Amino acid sequence: MPDERLVAALGEAYDRGTRVVALCTGAFVLAAAGLLDGRPATTHWMHADELARRHPLVDVRADVLYIDDGQVLTSAGKTAALDLSLHLVRRDFGAAAANGLARRLVAPAHRAGGQAQFIESPAAPRGSGGLAPTLQWARSRLDRPLTVRDLARHAGLSDRQLLRRMHAEVQAGPLSWLHQQRIARAQELLERTEASVEQIARSCGLGTATTLRRHFHRAVGVSPTAYRATFRG
Structure with a gap:
Protein backbone atom coordinates (compact mmCIF):
# COMPACT_ATOMS: atom_id res chain seq x y z
CA MET A 1 0.00 0.00 0.00
CA PRO A 2 1.27 3.53 -0.72
CA ASP A 3 2.07 5.96 2.07
CA GLU A 4 -1.11 7.34 3.64
CA ARG A 5 0.19 10.91 3.31
CA LEU A 6 0.62 10.42 -0.44
CA VAL A 7 -2.91 9.03 -0.74
CA ALA A 8 -4.30 12.00 1.21
CA ALA A 9 -2.30 14.50 -0.88
CA LEU A 10 -3.62 12.99 -4.10
CA GLY A 11 -7.21 13.18 -2.84
CA GLU A 12 -6.76 16.83 -1.86
CA ALA A 13 -5.19 17.69 -5.22
CA TYR A 14 -8.03 15.99 -7.06
CA ASP A 15 -10.61 17.87 -4.99
CA ARG A 16 -8.93 21.15 -6.02
CA GLY A 17 -9.44 20.18 -9.67
CA THR A 18 -5.84 19.13 -10.35
CA ARG A 19 -5.38 16.72 -13.23
CA VAL A 20 -3.90 13.45 -12.00
CA VAL A 21 -1.93 11.08 -14.24
CA ALA A 22 -0.66 7.57 -13.44
CA LEU A 23 1.92 5.84 -15.60
CA CYS A 24 2.15 2.04 -15.68
CA THR A 25 1.73 0.62 -12.13
CA GLY A 26 1.12 4.13 -10.79
CA ALA A 27 -2.53 3.20 -11.30
CA PHE A 28 -2.31 1.19 -8.06
CA VAL A 29 -1.60 4.42 -6.15
CA LEU A 30 -4.56 6.25 -7.69
CA ALA A 31 -6.78 3.24 -6.99
CA ALA A 32 -5.67 3.21 -3.35
CA ALA A 33 -6.66 6.89 -3.16
CA GLY A 34 -10.11 6.03 -4.51
CA LEU A 35 -9.59 8.17 -7.60
CA LEU A 36 -10.28 5.29 -10.00
CA ASP A 37 -13.50 4.01 -8.41
CA GLY A 38 -16.15 3.75 -11.10
CA ARG A 39 -13.69 4.87 -13.78
CA PRO A 40 -12.08 3.07 -16.71
CA ALA A 41 -8.34 2.70 -16.08
CA THR A 42 -5.39 0.75 -17.43
CA THR A 43 -1.98 -0.43 -16.31
CA HIS A 44 0.68 -2.75 -17.70
CA TRP A 45 -1.07 -5.89 -18.93
CA MET A 46 1.05 -8.09 -16.63
CA HIS A 47 -0.47 -6.37 -13.58
CA ALA A 48 -4.02 -5.73 -14.78
CA ASP A 49 -5.52 -8.79 -13.09
CA GLU A 50 -3.93 -7.83 -9.77
CA LEU A 51 -5.27 -4.27 -10.05
CA ALA A 52 -8.76 -5.64 -10.68
CA ARG A 53 -8.45 -8.08 -7.77
CA ARG A 54 -7.31 -5.43 -5.29
CA HIS A 55 -9.70 -2.73 -6.46
CA PRO A 56 -12.95 -4.28 -7.77
CA LEU A 57 -14.62 -0.86 -8.18
CA VAL A 58 -12.15 0.05 -10.94
CA ASP A 59 -13.11 -0.70 -14.55
CA VAL A 60 -9.72 -2.19 -15.49
CA ARG A 61 -9.04 -2.33 -19.24
CA ALA A 62 -5.87 -4.26 -20.01
CA ASP A 63 -6.14 -4.00 -23.80
CA VAL A 64 -5.47 -0.29 -24.36
CA LEU A 65 -2.38 1.93 -24.30
CA TYR A 66 -3.82 4.72 -22.18
CA ILE A 67 -7.11 6.18 -21.02
CA ASP A 68 -7.98 9.86 -20.84
CA ASP A 69 -10.97 10.11 -18.51
CA GLY A 70 -10.84 13.86 -18.15
CA GLN A 71 -9.31 14.75 -14.80
CA VAL A 72 -7.76 11.30 -14.30
CA LEU A 73 -5.55 9.57 -16.87
CA THR A 74 -3.75 6.23 -16.78
CA SER A 75 -1.34 4.42 -19.10
CA ALA A 76 0.04 0.95 -19.67
CA GLY A 77 3.80 0.21 -19.58
CA LYS A 78 6.77 2.47 -20.24
CA THR A 79 6.32 3.11 -23.96
CA ALA A 80 2.59 3.65 -23.44
CA ALA A 81 3.54 6.14 -20.71
CA LEU A 82 5.40 8.09 -23.42
CA ASP A 83 2.30 7.89 -25.60
CA LEU A 84 0.15 9.32 -22.82
CA SER A 85 2.70 12.05 -22.08
CA LEU A 86 2.74 13.07 -25.74
CA HIS A 87 -1.06 13.02 -25.71
CA LEU A 88 -1.02 15.49 -22.82
CA VAL A 89 1.43 17.77 -24.65
CA ARG A 90 -0.79 17.61 -27.73
CA ARG A 91 -3.88 18.39 -25.67
CA ASP A 92 -2.29 21.35 -23.88
CA PHE A 93 0.09 22.80 -26.46
CA GLY A 94 -1.03 21.47 -29.85
CA ALA A 95 0.11 18.94 -32.43
CA ALA A 96 3.20 20.88 -33.55
CA ALA A 97 4.66 20.83 -30.04
CA ALA A 98 3.86 17.13 -29.57
CA ASN A 99 5.29 16.19 -32.97
CA GLY A 100 8.50 18.11 -32.31
CA LEU A 101 8.91 16.40 -28.95
CA ALA A 102 8.21 13.00 -30.50
CA ARG A 103 10.99 13.57 -33.04
CA ARG A 104 13.43 14.36 -30.23
CA LEU A 105 12.35 11.20 -28.40
CA VAL A 106 12.45 9.11 -31.61
CA ALA A 107 8.93 8.00 -30.74
CA PRO A 108 5.72 7.69 -32.77
CA ALA A 109 4.11 11.11 -32.95
CA HIS A 110 0.72 9.77 -32.00
CA ARG A 111 -0.74 6.43 -31.01
CA ALA A 112 -4.40 6.49 -30.09
CA GLY A 113 -5.17 5.51 -26.51
CA GLY A 114 -7.70 2.90 -27.59
CA GLN A 115 -5.05 1.03 -29.55
CA ALA A 116 -4.40 -2.38 -28.09
CA GLN A 117 -1.25 -3.06 -26.12
CA PHE A 118 0.92 -5.07 -28.48
CA ILE A 119 1.09 -8.22 -26.37
CA GLU A 120 2.93 -11.20 -27.79
CA SER A 121 0.78 -14.25 -28.47
CA PRO A 122 0.95 -16.90 -25.74
CA ALA A 123 3.73 -19.36 -26.42
CA ALA A 124 2.75 -22.74 -27.79
CA PRO A 125 3.57 -25.85 -25.76
CA ARG A 126 7.26 -26.72 -26.08
CA GLY A 127 8.75 -30.11 -26.79
CA SER A 128 7.27 -33.08 -28.59
CA GLY A 129 4.63 -34.09 -26.05
CA GLY A 130 0.97 -33.22 -25.76
CA LEU A 131 -0.57 -31.24 -28.59
Whole structure:
Protein backbone atom coordinates (compact mmCIF):
# COMPACT_ATOMS: atom_id res chain seq x y z
CA MET A 1 0.00 0.00 0.00
CA PRO A 2 1.27 3.53 -0.72
CA ASP A 3 2.07 5.96 2.07
CA GLU A 4 -1.11 7.34 3.64
CA ARG A 5 0.19 10.91 3.31
CA LEU A 6 0.62 10.42 -0.44
CA VAL A 7 -2.91 9.03 -0.74
CA ALA A 8 -4.30 12.00 1.21
CA ALA A 9 -2.30 14.50 -0.88
CA LEU A 10 -3.62 12.99 -4.10
CA GLY A 11 -7.21 13.18 -2.84
CA GLU A 12 -6.76 16.83 -1.86
CA ALA A 13 -5.19 17.69 -5.22
CA TYR A 14 -8.03 15.99 -7.06
CA ASP A 15 -10.61 17.87 -4.99
CA ARG A 16 -8.93 21.15 -6.02
CA GLY A 17 -9.44 20.18 -9.67
CA THR A 18 -5.84 19.13 -10.35
CA ARG A 19 -5.38 16.72 -13.23
CA VAL A 20 -3.90 13.45 -12.00
CA VAL A 21 -1.93 11.08 -14.24
CA ALA A 22 -0.66 7.57 -13.44
CA LEU A 23 1.92 5.84 -15.60
CA CYS A 24 2.15 2.04 -15.68
CA THR A 25 1.73 0.62 -12.13
CA GLY A 26 1.12 4.13 -10.79
CA ALA A 27 -2.53 3.20 -11.30
CA PHE A 28 -2.31 1.19 -8.06
CA VAL A 29 -1.60 4.42 -6.15
CA LEU A 30 -4.56 6.25 -7.69
CA ALA A 31 -6.78 3.24 -6.99
CA ALA A 32 -5.67 3.21 -3.35
CA ALA A 33 -6.66 6.89 -3.16
CA GLY A 34 -10.11 6.03 -4.51
CA LEU A 35 -9.59 8.17 -7.60
CA LEU A 36 -10.28 5.29 -10.00
CA ASP A 37 -13.50 4.01 -8.41
CA GLY A 38 -16.15 3.75 -11.10
CA ARG A 39 -13.69 4.87 -13.78
CA PRO A 40 -12.08 3.07 -16.71
CA ALA A 41 -8.34 2.70 -16.08
CA THR A 42 -5.39 0.75 -17.43
CA THR A 43 -1.98 -0.43 -16.31
CA HIS A 44 0.68 -2.75 -17.70
CA TRP A 45 -1.07 -5.89 -18.93
CA MET A 46 1.05 -8.09 -16.63
CA HIS A 47 -0.47 -6.37 -13.58
CA ALA A 48 -4.02 -5.73 -14.78
CA ASP A 49 -5.52 -8.79 -13.09
CA GLU A 50 -3.93 -7.83 -9.77
CA LEU A 51 -5.27 -4.27 -10.05
CA ALA A 52 -8.76 -5.64 -10.68
CA ARG A 53 -8.45 -8.08 -7.77
CA ARG A 54 -7.31 -5.43 -5.29
CA HIS A 55 -9.70 -2.73 -6.46
CA PRO A 56 -12.95 -4.28 -7.77
CA LEU A 57 -14.62 -0.86 -8.18
CA VAL A 58 -12.15 0.05 -10.94
CA ASP A 59 -13.11 -0.70 -14.55
CA VAL A 60 -9.72 -2.19 -15.49
CA ARG A 61 -9.04 -2.33 -19.24
CA ALA A 62 -5.87 -4.26 -20.01
CA ASP A 63 -6.14 -4.00 -23.80
CA VAL A 64 -5.47 -0.29 -24.36
CA LEU A 65 -2.38 1.93 -24.30
CA TYR A 66 -3.82 4.72 -22.18
CA ILE A 67 -7.11 6.18 -21.02
CA ASP A 68 -7.98 9.86 -20.84
CA ASP A 69 -10.97 10.11 -18.51
CA GLY A 70 -10.84 13.86 -18.15
CA GLN A 71 -9.31 14.75 -14.80
CA VAL A 72 -7.76 11.30 -14.30
CA LEU A 73 -5.55 9.57 -16.87
CA THR A 74 -3.75 6.23 -16.78
CA SER A 75 -1.34 4.42 -19.10
CA ALA A 76 0.04 0.95 -19.67
CA GLY A 77 3.80 0.21 -19.58
CA LYS A 78 6.77 2.47 -20.24
CA THR A 79 6.32 3.11 -23.96
CA ALA A 80 2.59 3.65 -23.44
CA ALA A 81 3.54 6.14 -20.71
CA LEU A 82 5.40 8.09 -23.42
CA ASP A 83 2.30 7.89 -25.60
CA LEU A 84 0.15 9.32 -22.82
CA SER A 85 2.70 12.05 -22.08
CA LEU A 86 2.74 13.07 -25.74
CA HIS A 87 -1.06 13.02 -25.71
CA LEU A 88 -1.02 15.49 -22.82
CA VAL A 89 1.43 17.77 -24.65
CA ARG A 90 -0.79 17.61 -27.73
CA ARG A 91 -3.88 18.39 -25.67
CA ASP A 92 -2.29 21.35 -23.88
CA PHE A 93 0.09 22.80 -26.46
CA GLY A 94 -1.03 21.47 -29.85
CA ALA A 95 0.11 18.94 -32.43
CA ALA A 96 3.20 20.88 -33.55
CA ALA A 97 4.66 20.83 -30.04
CA ALA A 98 3.86 17.13 -29.57
CA ASN A 99 5.29 16.19 -32.97
CA GLY A 100 8.50 18.11 -32.31
CA LEU A 101 8.91 16.40 -28.95
CA ALA A 102 8.21 13.00 -30.50
CA ARG A 103 10.99 13.57 -33.04
CA ARG A 104 13.43 14.36 -30.23
CA LEU A 105 12.35 11.20 -28.40
CA VAL A 106 12.45 9.11 -31.61
CA ALA A 107 8.93 8.00 -30.74
CA PRO A 108 5.72 7.69 -32.77
CA ALA A 109 4.11 11.11 -32.95
CA HIS A 110 0.72 9.77 -32.00
CA ARG A 111 -0.74 6.43 -31.01
CA ALA A 112 -4.40 6.49 -30.09
CA GLY A 113 -5.17 5.51 -26.51
CA GLY A 114 -7.70 2.90 -27.59
CA GLN A 115 -5.05 1.03 -29.55
CA ALA A 116 -4.40 -2.38 -28.09
CA GLN A 117 -1.25 -3.06 -26.12
CA PHE A 118 0.92 -5.07 -28.48
CA ILE A 119 1.09 -8.22 -26.37
CA GLU A 120 2.93 -11.20 -27.79
CA SER A 121 0.78 -14.25 -28.47
CA PRO A 122 0.95 -16.90 -25.74
CA ALA A 123 3.73 -19.36 -26.42
CA ALA A 124 2.75 -22.74 -27.79
CA PRO A 125 3.57 -25.85 -25.76
CA ARG A 126 7.26 -26.72 -26.08
CA GLY A 127 8.75 -30.11 -26.79
CA SER A 128 7.27 -33.08 -28.59
CA GLY A 129 4.63 -34.09 -26.05
CA GLY A 130 0.97 -33.22 -25.76
CA LEU A 131 -0.57 -31.24 -28.59
CA ALA A 132 2.69 -29.53 -29.63
CA PRO A 133 3.12 -31.57 -32.86
CA THR A 134 -0.47 -30.94 -33.92
CA LEU A 135 -0.27 -27.21 -33.16
CA GLN A 136 2.99 -26.94 -35.08
CA TRP A 137 1.37 -28.82 -37.99
CA ALA A 138 -1.57 -26.39 -37.92
CA ARG A 139 0.68 -23.31 -37.82
CA SER A 140 2.46 -24.55 -40.94
CA ARG A 141 -0.92 -24.68 -42.73
CA LEU A 142 -2.56 -21.41 -41.70
CA ASP A 143 -2.98 -20.46 -45.35
CA ARG A 144 -5.36 -23.43 -45.82
CA PRO A 145 -8.85 -24.17 -44.48
CA LEU A 146 -8.57 -25.97 -41.14
CA THR A 147 -11.38 -27.41 -39.05
CA VAL A 148 -11.66 -28.81 -35.55
CA ARG A 149 -12.01 -32.24 -37.14
CA ASP A 150 -8.71 -31.73 -39.01
CA LEU A 151 -6.87 -30.95 -35.78
CA ALA A 152 -8.55 -33.76 -33.87
CA ARG A 153 -7.71 -36.28 -36.59
CA HIS A 154 -4.05 -35.23 -36.65
CA ALA A 155 -3.88 -35.50 -32.83
CA GLY A 156 -5.66 -38.87 -32.82
CA LEU A 157 -8.43 -37.53 -30.61
CA SER A 158 -12.17 -37.03 -30.77
CA ASP A 159 -13.45 -33.47 -31.22
CA ARG A 160 -14.49 -33.37 -27.56
CA GLN A 161 -11.14 -34.71 -26.34
CA LEU A 162 -9.33 -32.12 -28.45
CA LEU A 163 -11.44 -29.33 -26.94
CA ARG A 164 -10.54 -30.43 -23.40
CA ARG A 165 -6.85 -30.81 -24.21
CA MET A 166 -6.68 -27.44 -25.97
CA HIS A 167 -8.17 -25.65 -22.98
CA ALA A 168 -5.75 -27.46 -20.66
CA GLU A 169 -2.61 -26.81 -22.74
CA VAL A 170 -3.17 -23.44 -24.45
CA GLN A 171 -6.19 -22.02 -22.56
CA ALA A 172 -8.23 -21.65 -25.76
CA GLY A 173 -10.61 -23.66 -27.89
CA PRO A 174 -9.44 -24.93 -31.31
CA LEU A 175 -11.16 -22.28 -33.44
CA SER A 176 -10.18 -19.47 -31.09
CA TRP A 177 -6.57 -20.68 -31.11
CA LEU A 178 -6.52 -20.86 -34.91
CA HIS A 179 -7.88 -17.32 -35.13
CA GLN A 180 -5.22 -16.06 -32.68
CA GLN A 181 -2.50 -17.74 -34.73
CA ARG A 182 -3.78 -16.20 -37.96
CA ILE A 183 -3.77 -12.72 -36.43
CA ALA A 184 -0.29 -13.33 -34.98
CA ARG A 185 0.94 -14.43 -38.42
CA ALA A 186 -0.52 -11.27 -39.94
CA GLN A 187 1.31 -9.16 -37.34
CA GLU A 188 4.55 -10.95 -38.14
CA LEU A 189 4.18 -10.40 -41.89
CA LEU A 190 3.21 -6.76 -41.45
CA GLU A 191 6.32 -6.17 -39.32
CA ARG A 192 8.82 -8.09 -41.45
CA THR A 193 7.67 -8.04 -45.08
CA GLU A 194 6.49 -5.65 -47.78
CA ALA A 195 3.59 -7.93 -48.74
CA SER A 196 0.28 -6.21 -49.43
CA VAL A 197 -2.64 -6.56 -47.04
CA GLU A 198 -4.38 -8.72 -49.65
CA GLN A 199 -1.36 -11.05 -49.89
CA ILE A 200 -1.08 -11.25 -46.11
CA ALA A 201 -4.78 -12.08 -45.80
CA ARG A 202 -4.32 -15.06 -48.13
CA SER A 203 -1.15 -16.19 -46.34
CA CYS A 204 -2.97 -16.19 -43.00
CA GLY A 205 -6.05 -18.02 -44.23
CA LEU A 206 -8.30 -14.99 -43.77
CA GLY A 207 -9.22 -14.80 -47.44
CA THR A 208 -9.54 -11.13 -48.37
CA ALA A 209 -8.08 -7.83 -47.25
CA THR A 210 -11.53 -6.76 -46.05
CA THR A 211 -11.83 -9.80 -43.80
CA LEU A 212 -8.31 -9.31 -42.46
CA ARG A 213 -8.94 -5.63 -41.71
CA ARG A 214 -12.13 -6.42 -39.81
CA HIS A 215 -10.67 -9.21 -37.68
CA PHE A 216 -7.32 -7.47 -37.20
CA HIS A 217 -8.92 -4.26 -35.96
CA ARG A 218 -11.16 -6.20 -33.61
CA ALA A 219 -8.21 -8.16 -32.15
CA VAL A 220 -5.43 -5.54 -32.12
CA GLY A 221 -7.36 -2.27 -32.01
CA VAL A 222 -5.82 -0.68 -35.12
CA SER A 223 -5.87 -1.34 -38.86
CA PRO A 224 -3.15 -3.47 -40.49
CA THR A 225 -1.79 -0.35 -42.19
CA ALA A 226 -1.53 1.55 -38.89
CA TYR A 227 0.09 -1.46 -37.24
CA ARG A 228 2.70 -1.68 -39.99
CA ALA A 229 3.39 2.04 -39.73
CA THR A 230 4.02 1.70 -35.99
CA PHE A 231 6.55 -1.12 -36.36
CA ARG A 232 8.17 -0.13 -39.63
CA GLY A 233 7.75 3.64 -39.68
